[in-house]
Amino acid sequence: AGMMHHTNDNDREAKILCDLSIAYNSNRETEKAKKVLSEALQLNNLKPKTELVILSGLAETELFAGNYAGVISSQGPFETAYKKWRVQNDFNEAEGNKYSSAFHQTLAIAQYKTGKYAAAEINFTKAIDFAGRAYASPNVREFAKIYIPFADMYAGQKMYDRALFYYQKAMHTVIPSADSSDYFRNPDTSFLYPENVILESLDGKSHVFREMYKMDSSLRFLKTALACDKIAMQVERELRRTYDYETSKLMFNALSRSRHESAMQSAWTLYEITKDTAFLNDAFYISENSKYNVLQEGLQKNQAARKSLPDSLQNTLKNLHIEMNDINTALRAERNKSEMNDFALVQLEQQKFLISQQLDSIKYYFKMHYPQYYKLTADASAATLSETKESLKRHPGTCMISFFTADSTTYLFYITADTTVFKNINYTGNMDSIITKYKKYLAQPGAISSQNDFFSFAETGTHLFTKYFSTLSELKNIQNLIVIADETFAYLPFESLVINASHQGSFEQVKYLLDNYIISYAFSASLWQQSTEYTDHEAQAIFAGFAPAFQQDDNKDVMRDCLNQSLGNLRYNSEEITSIQNTLGGDDYLSSNATSNNFLEYARNYKILHLATHACADDTDPSNCRIYFSDRSITSDELYFLNINAQLVTLSACNTGTGKLQSGEGVMSLSRAFVYAGCPSIVMSLWSVDDRSTGQLMNLFYTELKNGKNKDEALRQAKLKYLQTADKAHQHPYYWAAFIQSGDTAPIEMHKEKYTLAYLITGFAVFIATFMLIRRVRKRHPSKDHFKLS
Template sequence: MSKIKLSKKYIGIFLVLCCIVSFAQKPSVAYYKIRNTENYTDTNKICAVEELLKKHLTDKDSLQYGIDLTAFSFWLYKNKHFDIGTLKSEKAVKFFRTFIPKNEKLYTYNLGLLADFYSRIEDYASSNDIHFKILRIKENKNKLGEIYKKIAINYNLEANFHVATTYFLKAIEEFRKEQKYRKLFDTTLLLSDNYQNILDDENIIKGIESLKKLDTIKNKIDYSLLDEYLIHQRLGNLYNYENLFNPCASLPYYKKALSIAKELNNNRILCLINNNIGYVYRNIDNDSTLFYFKKAFTYTHNDKNLNATVLSSLGLAYLDRKEYDKAYKSLNLSLDKLKTNFKKTKLTDKQTIKLSDQNLGIELLKNIAITQIKRYEDESSKELLEDALFYLKQADQQIDLIKLESTHQESKLFWRGLASDIYINLVKICYLLNDPELAYYYLEKNKALLLLEDLTKERSKTFFNVPDSIIKRERSFKRKIARIQNKPLSQKYNDETRSLQLFDIKEQYKSFLDSLQNKFPKYYKYKVKTNILPYKKVIKEASKTNSTFIHYILNDESGYGLIISKNKQALFEIHNIPLIQKYISKFNVLASKPFTSKIDQTAFQKVSKELHNKLLPENIFYDNRGKIIILPDENLLSIPFEILIQKNEKYLVEDYLISYAYSISFLEQNTDLKRTHQKEFLGFAPINYKNLNTLTKSSTEINTAAKKFDSDILLKEEASQQNLLNSLADYKIIHLSTHANANDSITPWIATSTKNITLNDIYSTKNNAELVTLSACNTSLGKLQKGEGVMSLARGFFNTGANSVVSTLWKADDQSTQEIITDFYTYLKEGKSKPEALRRAKLDYLKNHSLSEVSPYYWSSLVLIGNPEPMYSSINSWFLLVGILTSFLFIFILHKKNSKK
């Protein structure tokens, strides 16, 4: 360990000397004298060097000024004077950028040092901007691995884990080429940590696989006991992931790491490994948990970060034991260790705590609030709820800051998932405080916020006058990225190969965006801030349209709903969530297939009534026979509310107009988006497929629908991938009758006569549709992204411009779908609103069929998402023309009579 520290201590000095030797000059004698004066404090040395640098400028010895400034910047970095060091390093970079004769090595060294300073002051974005600049300097091609590694570490530190993965892999590739096995080993360890942070099954497995690969290079490095410890400790962390393994699977690795830690006798690693073992026992034996956490605390000594980590663990152990006072004290002490401002005083809601570790800090803020909520359940003190509300608001502000700085979709989705747990606790407090207005705000933040951001960004392109040619070029890069993402994995083309291919194209895309920053600086530096529709405006809209909005939020333990209508705004609790989830699973199984017996029908009716009672409680839900706009959450996204059975034994659809929305704010702002379409209707049906069943009725469906509109049709060979992608922007109505599929493990796709169109492809397109009809299977399904919604084909079309989408919740039946869609268009053309047109089409189907054919499977899969307004006038155009001519004639006759008078 001492050898490692010694080498790190002098490596910077060595680099400075190398650069200075190459410049044929070294720091001045006066500089060395100041730096080596033993009775000077650091403050004295800083002041003295400042005076020396001024003297160099006065004497017009600018070269010596640059050399001494470089050495001084490094000394400040080594002695952890990061704030003042950053300023001096910026001056050094500026000096050598303009100094003649140019010295690329010294300029590059100062750039690298400045990037390290930025990283130290937690300005990771600026640090990476400098690293990207260094990458463009040809002389640094032999240092690519190290630069990629630093970029990856920065992305990891700002919790941009998905992007960090790509750069870690690129660094590993370079180190392998350069045969720098020590660096390859260390970077792989960092990569395994990064995989763990992503918190999903796929990446946990990748983390384990990456560590196992290290066996092949152990004999190529000076493999130490510390290396052995780190591998076992990392494997323990990965196997401790609860969704994939039994937590006990991690214990053998942790126990082995603990025995090595004792041999190394290093307090830090003894602390961390005991803390990790404590977490394994949380779900097994609380006494053992507390024992290991307390043991870990004995090794923290004066290390502030270790103190914060273990105090947080102790707080959770006390929370599990329902010792809430101890939990609150431990968690708050941990938070104090992380605060870099307002350590002693209480903040207001408008101020934000600054934290040295945002990941741990956000978790602490959430757990302190949960502790106060638990205490409230025992003591019923309103002050406890208000305290919990304060901490959760702070956690929300922290996530907003991270999300605002993040430019990558995967990272934003990661943080949306973590935020979801915060929002449900915030809504719980609002329920207990009877504050529906504040609950509405956090319910909206929990729904499709990134979709709303994308919409805001799309509108900003017009505002900032970004030319169409630039927007098309940007989309072309997205299409190239989509093509790589769509390539199937195999033994020869594995996930790592795909990641490296994506890295290359994304680097080109980044260079393209960087090149535009000078031309359109306001747009490309614009931070998207989404506006949530004001609560009072929602009530006004509900009153004006006679609508009822029903907003849901739930997780595995809790659930809440908010009803907003003209006469009623109320929060309600959904009780017994595990039972609700069982009902939903059973409901979906029964609804997504035809009834084959009276037993099936009776079972469905029973579970449908139960869900109606739980999700639309009688004391909350007003029976006003109006419009209902459902904003579902989690697995409620998979059920059509239309077939919930009321007390009067009728389906909900028989009495109400029902539609769905991602969020009220998105619904309102998406409606306002300007759409320009040259043509009315596009019908698309490949009919015949290479590896899928022929859909003979899709031709009839398209042709029948097309007769009602001024239409273009793409059938058979013409229904190709490229023809569809090229046509999407031109039509008011887009109707796709084809095969499709989606679930939580595959990328959603739509079949064409050539290649499938995936969700990734759709994201790289643009449409101007008032309505997209997806007459295919499972088009509302996809991966459920916690806190954001389902990543479905329907969402993809909203993301790229659609105002409303008709999509399916399960496998569509050809015949019944054709009948309902045909009638839907008939009513739509007559001027009915979209949900009214779909409702009437479904009721007509029920009226004209009997027995098994009226099973919900046949008619309830189609749902309307988005804007519910009519698309056509209810007044017949001929009658309108006759009325206008009659009016003109009347005015003409009246004018004649007046003239004669």
């Protein structure tokens, strides 16, 4: 009995380690997964079934890691464990067939990846055969999971007809109404649902049809490939909505990026050949689906909650998400330790699972009892080209420039209310290195220390302007630009691009894009439209400025970043806030009053929030981006769950518009977190800014804003006026170009609160004084005739 108890304990421990390996594999941590599975295999007196589960897990992990030889070498131990299990009392024929099917599938994939096609074909066939014995119906997704890699193998061998047969068979397995014989037909979109098999089938078909187009140039092949990609993007959206955690959504988006690039190439080729605007519309749809859709869906959820859920349920949902973020933070910390505590990880994973269940329950409750919330959260779709052009009619003289970047090509949309120009700009070499070079010139004054450096700066800026903005000369009467950058272009302030420069090597003689255009930015056309239409601003007070005090630092050129462990004192941030307050009115939170608690409690009351402080952009862990207050910092994760009612948030700190570039989404910055929390307009920085010049620029900005200027025009005028008065050394773009405005550009009504209240008070006082005067007069002169007009 003692031995049996010991065996059961080991089997339970092995199961825990297997569960942990699944978590590791889901995070692409295959070495850690192999380590815990190897530990599990070393446990004594395991049941044959437990050994089988561990060996299956090891084979799958080796496959994830790309160690195909390791998968193939596990065949012997697996079959030995299977034979041992067959003679045990707990053997189950159907369960055994399921394990055998899954293992032969894994083995077949490893064989075809190593060029052993005949052996792979045998094992794929065995996998299908075992699945047939294990499952009563052929419409079980496990069949489709075998068909997909079987088709992939044939596609790799250019056996396209066989490949399409199995891709279509996989589709038919999970959508029985889909035609299994006509490879050119895709399922009706009304039958789509969140299922990876559908996505993988469509991807496979798209790839095969593109390859077939290369062989004989039939447009039918390319059109079918693009049709597959467009349907796949609908399935993407459905799948993304099933994930509760932003990290999962972002990882999913990154995997989708290659699909979008292939689809864009197909749409461009079809548009170039046919000039059919349907393909232009498709191209824009693809571009929009590759930008900040996780942010858009999160913003949509926040707004839906505010509109349709009671405060108590909003708080419950918010607290669950905060708990989940805390657990994810703890998991990251534990996994980064040199010596991990496996059981601590298991406990955290179990807590994560429990909260996931609670989130699932509350989502179901909302669906049943608050259908309006559920409907509103499902409405986050990408803006179409026609919708974007319709929105631009309200912004005459405006051109939206949207980038989509692939490996060696940038696709650009120049969109006005009545015109769209679609261009494909190829480049040789590495465009990322050119952008990085120019950004260095902008962000580091010391990078331009000679005439040669200056000429290189001017040449690089002119090159970028000519390549991406010279098309503007083809468009008439354009004064405003809305730039939607993509990939590394998002790190550039485009107003700093050089139109022409003096041969004397002087910044004073440089003509920038800033001189010719009013420039704003947007994360995507969809988010831009949302920002211009969002009117749910409850804030009444005009302005709140936060300027924390930090430790003393005698450095005259303090930067508002936190690259060092200690935070330098910002000598000019309180002066900045006080000056703005003198211009606008409102409230200041200075020094020890600039606490996180004051911000969290009072931020929702103001139309304008201005944070003059330190900030950190974390290029590895986006959730760790943070902005500092006098008592502590607030991370992006915390900001997501605020309700920001402000019409404008100015992040007057370093790198508030930069961060990790997340493929398929965009830059994971602090500014993104504020948009997520509901702010339609952000002023943010793209590098570590100078304390003193930042204060000067901000004072000019708010003066223009108070005078009724649009936000983008106010920032442009502030920069131009700064350049008019700056000395030669401070003409460098480092001092003025870091801050950009993103989102809604409409002016802010400054005087409504301030003067309406003043007029009411004054009017009431005059009324009382007049009333008292009349009473006194009446007492002295009771005759009514006294008041008659002659």
